Amino acid sequence: MDKIDNSLLDNYGRLLSLDFYRGFTMFLLIAEGAGLWIAISNSYFDGSIIGAISTQFHHHPWNGLRFWDLVQPFFMFIVGVAMPISLGRRWARGDSWESTFKHVLYRAFMLLLLGLTIHCVYSGEIVFELWNVLSQLSFTYLLAFLIMRKSWKFQISFSVGLLLLTEFLYRIWWVEGFNQPFTPDQNFGTWMDLLLMGKISGGHWVVINALPTAAHTIWGVIAGQLLISNRETSEKFKKLIIFGVGLAILGYLMDPLITPIIKRIATTSFTIVSGGWCLLVLAGSFYVFDVKKWQTNSARFFAIVGMNPLFIYLFSEFGVVDWLYDFVQIFTTDILGIVAMPEAWINVFTASIVLGLMWYITYFLYKRKIFISI
Numbered sequence: 001m002d003k004i005d006n007s008l009l010d011n012y013g014r015l016l017s018l019d020f021y022r023g024f025t026m027f028l029l030i031a032e033g034a035g036l037w038i039a040i041s042n043s044y045f046d047g048s049i050i051g052a053i054s055t056q057f058h059h060h061p062w063n064g065l066r067f068w069d070l071v072q073p074f075f076m077f078i079v080g081v082a083m084p085i086s087l088g089r090r091w092a093r094g095d096s097w098e099s100t101f102k103h104v105l106y107r108a109f110m111l112l113l114l115g116l117t118i119h120c121v122y123s124g125e126i127v128f129e130l131w132n133v134l135s136q137l138s139f140t141y142l143l144a145f146l147i148m149r150k151s152w153k154f155q156i157s158f159s160v161g162l163l164l165l166t167e168f169l170y171r172i173w174w175v176e177g178f179n180q181p182f183t184p185d186q187n188f189g190t191w192m193d194l195l196l197m198g199k200i201s202g203g204h205w206v207v208i209n210a211l212p213t214a215a216h217t218i219w220g221v222i223a224g225q226l227l228i229s230n231r232e233t234s235e236k237f238k239k240l241i242i243f244g245v246g247l248a249i250l251g252y253l254m255d256p257l258i259t260p261i262i263k264r265i266a267t268t269s270f271t272i273v274s275g276g277w278c279l280l281v282l283a284g285s286f287y288v289f290d291v292k293k294w295q296t297n298s299a300r301f302f303a304i305v306g307m308n309p310l311f312i313y314l315f316s317e318f319g320v321v322d323w324l325y326d327f328v329q330i331f332t333t334d335i336l337g338i339v340a341m342p343e344a345w346i347n348v349f350t351a352s353i354v355l356g357l358m359w360y361i362t363y364f365l366y367k368r369k370i371f372i373s374i
Helices: 016-033 049-057 067-092 097-123 133-147 152-172 188-197 207-227 233-257 268-291 297-306 309-317 320-338 343-367
Strands: none
Touching: 016 067, 016 207, 016 268, 016 297, 016 309, 016 343, 049 067, 067 097, 067 133, 067 207, 067 268, 097 133, 097 309, 133 152, 133 207, 152 188, 152 207, 152 268, 188 207, 207 233, 207 268, 233 268, 297 309, 297 343, 309 320, 309 343, 320 343
């Protein structure tokens, strides 16, 4: 690993661009938990700018790419970017690889456990389902760690191997009924779900997505190692842009020519194009906040959320936000109903207030220097 360039880190050993990127991603996720994206999808807004924008905050039904399809790749990529910083500090203070590996194993286990628990909360009973992003991340995080001390060439080659393996398995799988690689619920991924869990996802999601999307976490590690290295800032920015644009173009070209872009089964084209966008957003964040030092209020606004990502994500997913929404709705419905505000707009205001309260909770923790992690 390259020696860490501490000049980019703040007093807490944090990289502002990373906190902003992570915070922006988490803000989008908790906005979903607050019900904002559902609220603006109301038929009342059909034909308006809000209605047009709302489409981008829902996953594409199958073949195609929307903005919301990039949020999970952002999440898994960011974890990879943070690994050289957090684990690098451990190694710098003398921790052995073995002790760090035990820590990583513990975190991977806890991520898996939390992912399983979230599905139990969704279902209202004990179930065994592995589709949650935390369950998938437990695998990609562990895999990325095991090779992160290898050269960047090895890491890239390994990630390409994962993509080729996924492409191969989908295309050659021969079992009748599951030999249509790019047809919903009739592909290798669905077969694996039935084998592992005895059930399939109603949204055509598959557990094997963890295999190709491990590339996102691995590419994040490589990007993180680049950012904290002693190389010239201009070189870092240039590499992020070149690889980001290259991957995005390659992924888009693959869609009509080789493999369709399908987020729900994480096809190779989807993984590559979303990986390109991950790098480009990181490049933009790095340039604005760490190179130009434009530490605006908007940067801090999102960065505050990014400092407690696990806490606020679980707050949203474990149903606490539902109680908060019901509480706020009591007042917004009655008060805004007095002025005959349309119900669709009342829902938007309710969700926005809930989102604001969730942000304030992270601000409360930030001011008291409370950062919750596993």
